Amino acid sequence: MTDLRARLTGYAVAAFPVAVTTVVLVIVWEVLVTVTGTPAYIIPAPSRIWDALFSGNANLAWHTALTGFESIAGFVIGSVLGAMLGIVFAYSRFIARSLMPYVIASNTIPVVAVAPIIMLWFGSGLGSKIAVTAFLSFFPLALNMMKGLQSYDRTVMEVFHVAAATPTQRFFKMRLPSALPYIFVGLKLNVTFSVIGAIVSEFVQADRGLGFVIMTAYRTLNMPRLWAAMLASALLGILLFVLVAAAERLLIPWHSSMREAK
Secondary structure, rough: HHHHHHHHHHHHHHHHHHHHHHHHHHHHHHHHHHOOOOOOOOOOOOOHHHHHHHHOOOOOOHHHHHHHHHHHHHHHHHHHHHHHHHHHHHHHHHHHHHHHHHHHHHHOOHHHHHHHHHHHOOOOOOHHHHHHHHHHHHHHHHHHHHHHOOOOHHHHHHHHOOOOOOHHHHHHHHHHHHHHHHHHHHHHHHHHHHHHHHHHHHHHOOOHHHHHHHHHHHHHOOHHHHHHEEEEEHHHHHHHHHHHHHHHHHHOOOOHHHHHOO
8 A cells, every 4th residue: 555655656746747837838828818819720728629629519539539449459450560570670681681671661651642552452441540550650669679689688698598498488588578678669659650640541531530520620720629639639649658658667667767767
């Protein structure tokens, strides 16, 4: 009980600066917009955004949930594919040199250019949105997985070699644990890119989701609703990032970055 209370106190202390900054920013924003009479189509007041976020017809919960599902599904698929590709690159220098330029090139192509092509391949349903999200979120983990698996301690590897460890044992008991910090860096990047990928795919062709809400609000100049959708997407990205960070703290508490965070 004491340990739990200490943890909650630590989280509260860590969140205090962000909470204070947010409150001050919202108050200043509201006052400036009200005093200057700035039109809502230029910058809506926080109170207008809040109303758009929770009012009946503009309730974004369902759209946010759908975009969240697309983000999570694409994140999982993209991360699995990225991890598999990173393992192949780590164990085969020839394949890494052969395919790495194509992997880098695919990541430099704007997702708004790739999304219509994927829509043609997979149709306009949910699968195409997940495919776009997976495409955008596989690259960071592929590189970090490769780098992590190649960054093992050579002395430890010699110990495993002397002990006649099998390749499977060396992978799961030595190389993979040492790669976990790199893997979580890739996962944190993936999870933020997944939200971007889901929303961009909804820009191209959709009748639901946060991307659809943003585009519809823009066309009708409903700026409070547009800003509310932007806020919902930001909160969704923060939530998913925090979940990955919590998994990192749970799985690699021994890493130096986790000790420094405490």
